[in-house]
Amino acid sequence: MRFLFKTHYNQDIDHLKHGGDRFWYGLLLVLAAAAPAALGTFYLGELNLVMIYAIAGVGLMLLVGYTGQVSLGHAAFLAIGAYTHSLLLGAGLPFLLSIVAAVLVSALVGAGVGWIALRMTGIYLAIATLAFAMLTEQTISRAEWLTGGFRGLAVPRASLFGMPLTQGWQHYYLTLTLLVVTLFAALNILRSSTGRAMVAIRDSEISAESVGINLAVYKTFAFALSAGITGLAGALFAHRLGYLSPDAFTFLISLQLLLMVVVGGVGSMRGVIYGALFIGFLPQLLAIARDTLPPRIAQAPGLEPGIFGLILVLVILFEPQGIFGRWLKIKSYFQLFPLYRRATHRRQKTYLRTERLR
């Protein structure tokens, strides 16, 4: 056990609480920076994808995990970010400017959706976002004069400060930088009064409202923030895909993003990273597992979504806190070593709470 001796109030809101944290996170950052030297092109590309997922996951986590608003349509914001970025880049805008524009456009659309969604809660909100995503997908596939529809849209090459981004490691460092910046920004928002207000809304709308939090403002802000960050991920995702078409942003992508948040652990930023690693490397694991399975099962085209579904069900039934929650349990087992009791982490009994009365 570690006991912190606090000498200043600001220590309560430090990101890195003590020397151990600083050491491990520093080591992680060094390892991440050194990865291109050690990894081959393929795994570097996969790691790049994982970090893009993680950026989108940070966006979704702010909304789902910290504000308590469910969105089943985040693929739409990913698509909006990707298309805006590619179109503007194609129109000759510099890379940085067009990424900023993609983030702004996504955030604006997100604010619109959030504003519409203000009056809805729970399932109604989930379904409205789902409908929004479906409409976006249809609009993109029909607006051929702008997006090329199903013929697709080639993503122009990016160049940063006059240097063309062609190599995998260049994209890797770009994504890594943006991920670190996004995470830092998100964590800073969460320890500000804005973030505290969002968490208050998650825990109870009525009590948040009664301590003077303006629900409309903060919910709309949370939607815009989440959509903007997801749009940033979308812009990076466009370069990863190289060629955009509407069926790259289906309902399944929205689900994958949600799966990431749930499996990683709702309500923790570290969970996002765990979830992104899980989502990113699961297809590779499945590809390896396919060799050992009987061919009838291994060759089935629906295997991957089925496994996704199975994992989702198992996580929700047995470990609702996700990988992050499991990690907390393991850690406390070793910290308390001979004294660990299962009951410490036992879930409280839950009762049906009606949503019909509000």
Next chain:
Amino acid sequence: MAKAILRPVRNPAQGSRARGTRAGEGVTLSQLLQVLINGLAVGCIYGLIALGFVLVYKATEMVNFAQGDLMMLGAFMAVTLIGDVGLPWVLGLFLSVLALAVFGYLLDAFVLRRVLGEPQFAIVMLTIGLGFIFRAVAGLVWGYDPRSFPTPYTGESLRVGEVVVSYENFAILLGTLILCVVLFLFFRYTRLGIGMQATSQNQLAAYYVGIPVKRVFSLVWAISAGVAAVAGILLAPVSLVQPGMGFIGIKAFAAAVIGGFGSIPGALLGGWIIGIAEQVAGVYLPAGFQEMAAYGILILALILRPEGLFAQIQRKKV
């Protein structure tokens, strides 16, 4: 990733729409009637799936995103029992509805009861996951090739003036009507049905008067899965049976929300609204509007009346 099976199925009544006239020939009354009847038939399917959502939601406040996939399983059961095993038609139908009902009961007893009272979000994710599992299992067992479902009445149609109603659509309308009457009588006059109503109105009070609430919940799930099977069997002749057919569940969801998510007549009405709007948009509006109609109406409905046409949510009075 297997994209093909994940793409939503096209409009289930495509076959019947091809028989209607395309846009550009001017609106005649008989054409409009034709479109309305086709829309009504599609709407009945949406309504039946929505009915399944609503039954479960009313009793247990769970939102079952796997309802469309239960419908798919029902259709596959019927295809297997009637097409492959060769059972007589009526017996096959009865057995597949029964099989799904048992499946629904077990699903609640073993899986869904454990998450009762968890946040809504967890339940939504759980049922989405279940839907994916059902689809994968159906793909493993029955394969991904679309299969047709022959019925004694396939290919025949009823002609009234210039309006043509195929027997498949007629069966959908009739089947929905019969099912609704049966459900109405069940909820109104049987002991169990009244017990279910009591449970959905006030769980605690239902316990106090001696209703076995857990078993009632499972039975509600059984009925809901049975209704889904009926929807699947009625839909099967006009569309093809394949693991991805459950995706129309999303549109049925729109129907349930428009109807107020908790109101049984509302679910049917919502289904009809969406079915008719889709058909009208398909015939009279440019391409693409047919797919967007359901979601457009949904968003419009949520903006104008967030609590649905038949509101179920009341403000708590302190």
